[in-house]
Amino acid sequence: MKRLSAAFLAASLCAAQAHAAPKSNPTDDQFRAVHTQEWQWRLSQRLEDAEDDTSGIRATLPKIDPATQLVRQRYWETTLRRLDGIDEKKLSPHERINYAVYRAQIAALLENQRFREYEKPLNADSSFWSNLTYEARKPFRTAAEYRAYVAQLNDVPRYFDDEMANMRAGLARGFTPPKVTLQGRDQSLVAIVEAKPEDTPFYQPFKAMAATIPAAEQAGLREAALAAIRTQVIPAHGRLLKFMREEYVPRATDNLAAERLPDGKAYYQSKIVEYTTTNLTADAIHQVGLAEMAKIRAEMAQVMKEVKFDGDLAAFLHFLRTDPRFYAKTPEELLMRAAWIAKKFDAKAEQYFGRLPRSRFAVNPVPPEQAPYYTSGRGGPGVYLVNTYNLPARALYSLPALTLHESAPGHAFQMPLALEQQGRPAFRNAYISAYGEGWALYSERLGTEMGIYETPYEVFGMLSYQAWRASRLVVDTGIHAKGWTREQAQRYLMENTALSAHEVETEVDRYISWPGQALSYYLGEMAIMDARRRAEAALGTKFDIRAFHDTVLELGSVPLPVLAARIDRFIADGGKGPY
Structure with a gap:
């Protein structure tokens, strides 16, 4: 190549x-x-x-x-x-x-x-049918946009039929997500099939329409939407549900490893290149993960010493997973704590960043039909989603790290800032996982300097999240290239992170069904940390953290070699920022 x-x-x-x-x-x-x-x-x-x-x-x-x-x-x-x-x-x-x-x-x-x-077109984390509901969350401003959306709803049966035809072709050659990762994922289909049309996510845009649209026209659009959902969308979901239960899941592959799929070794290496923007091998990545996990374990031991915990790591993790002081009592409490942490960042932002995005973001719960199998949170332009399902699995000591990663200065900060850059070809707005996830994970570490973590337990939550991402290097390559079992991967996460058993199960299934994506986070963070260390060593007292961060973020989403080269220029320029 x-x-x-x-x-x-x-x-x-x-x-x-x-x-x-x-x-x-x-x-x-x-x-x-x-x-x-x-x-x-x-x-x-x-x-x-x-x-x-x-x-x-x-x-x-x-x-x-x-x-x-x-x-x-x-x-x-x-x-x-x-x-x-x-x-x-x-x-x-x-x-x-x-x-x-x-x-x-x-x-x-x-x-x-x-x-x-x-x-x-699906994995344990997401699917083509669940992605359709995101369309309903876009802003609707004109009658023409509503009419277009109604037409789109009427196109759902054709789209689902084509997806099922593609899935049958994959089934015939053994190219499917592993069967174990598909168990229960049909519940998001059930939620649509059993709902009244007006209670589905697809009708949401019609509940509060723009006042500029005449009342009579609004009524007609609502009637058309309800008809499309009743006669096209819900029956299409019903046929897909039958296909999943009777045909697809029973015949899905039992193999976990990407290397056991057709042309598997080349396939998995292509995923490594795509998600890490490097040519590292699975063996090399596995060894990096083991080495980094050892470093993080040493940091964890220091926190345990600070809180005077009398016991080993396994006992400390059990304590964190079971003590009720670390868990919210209601979904609203979890959401409010997340919002509070996000505002704590706002107070520190100008000390660490010269340019801030104009865009703001909301803090919302993960939609209930997706929440049972969804990750703990997800952020992007305009939104920070917090999973409020199964509150005993959502530790408050991990919430600061999660919030920094998914909201600001992570995804809901970095992505809009990149989109606001001028004078770039449109293709530069595409998301590159190694950069984007690497920056978000770096943001978690940055929280230590920013004073976001107020207790040793929150620091440990950050270290647990670092271990979670470093362990992915071990687990992803273990599963897809080294013959690891699902139970082996789950045990590794349980023994090395403070994640709850529920989170461990959903995360491992995500790695099994989405080869390579989990590798992007820690390798990306390592590249940013390495770039910062080089700049600090070369520039000494001239190093300005605001200029460094602005330089990294001004790039937008780029392959890691491009990032390294840009910091070489930053050093050669004497630490001058881009603005």
């Missing part, structure tokens, strides 16, 4: 210092022609939302049939050949960075097509 080295990228970035507004050259034009054409095609395929499409509400759902998928594969093969025909050394410094980001993106998209990832 053609890749750009960090040293080459660093040279490019240093050269960019003298080119605040790089002049175009024929090679730049050649590259822009490739990515502009491909991006417009990607929009036409409904694989992305246009930058000026504020609602993203369309009258149809995407085409996903095998013929369309093959067209996409051939298109990206051609795109990659065109990219490899570009002499990147002749690109202007600014465009070399865009090239590095874009090429990695196209390579990952193409690998997913080659391995026919679309034949496995």
Whole structure:
């Protein structure tokens, strides 16, 4: 695979210092022609939302049939050949960075097509049908948008039929999530099938409509929505539920390992490249995880000494999991504590960041139909979701780390800040897990410096979360490349983190059914921490934490070699920030 080295990228970035507004050259034009054409095609395929499409509400759902998928594969093969025909050394410094980001993106998209990832459109964490409910949470402003959404609801049966056809193709070749990770995941379908149309998430946008839409038109739109949900959406969910229970789950593979799937070793390595933006092997990552876990265990021992706990780690973890002082009594208490922690960050933000995002975020509970099998929290532009299901599994001592990761300065801070950057090609807004999850995990560590953790138990919660992510390096590679069992993976997490048994079960099933994604977090954090250490050592008293953070965040989501190169330039510039 053609890749750009960090040293080459660093040279490019240093050269960019003298080119605040790089002049175009024929090679730049050649590259822009490739990515502009491909991006417009990607929009036409409904694989992305246009930058000026504020609602993203369309009258149809995407085409996903095998013929369309093959067209996409051939298109990206051609795109990659065109990219490899570009002499990147002749690109202007600014465009070399865009090239590095874009090429990695196209390579990952193409690998997913080659391995026919679309034949496995679900895992233990999420699914194509649960993702549909997010559309109902978008802002609706005009009657035209409501009409488009009603048309989209009427398209659900076609979309589900195509998904089931793809899943049958995957089933025929043994390409499915492991059967054990699918148990109970049909409950989100049951919730729709058994609901009244007006009680489904799909009707939510129609409950409070814009006052600019005449009352009579509102009534007509509500009637059309209810009809679509009653006659199309709910029956489609019913057919899918029958398919899952009678055909798909009973015949799903019993194997846990990605390397046991068709062309499994190459498939798992492609997931490692996609989610870590490195060429590390499973064995190398496994060893990194073991080494990092040993370091974190030593930090945990120091906290246990500080609180004068008389016992070993296993006893301390049992104490944390069972003492009622560490758990909220109501969902509202958990949500309020999360909101309070988020506001504590606001008081510290200007000391650590020069530029803050204009966007704000809400603190909401995870939708009840997803909560039993959902992770403890998730954040992004405009929202921080907190899982209030099974409160005895949601430790308050871990909530500060979770909040820093998912809200600010993590996902609900980093993502909007990246989207607010000007003058970038649209493809630069794509999310790269190693960078995004690495930054969010770094944010948890940063909370120590910021004074967010007020008790030794909250510090231990942060260390438990660090161990959770470091242990993923061990567990993910153990499951997918070393023959680990589900019970072995669960035991490793129970013995090395303060996660509850419920969280351990849902997390391990996520790693089993989503190969490689769990590797991105800790490797990404290590890259940011390494970049910071290099900058601190080289700059000494000139090191400014605000300038460093602004420099990392100004990049947006990039492969880890691009990040390393940008910090090389930051050092060469004497620690000068981007603004």
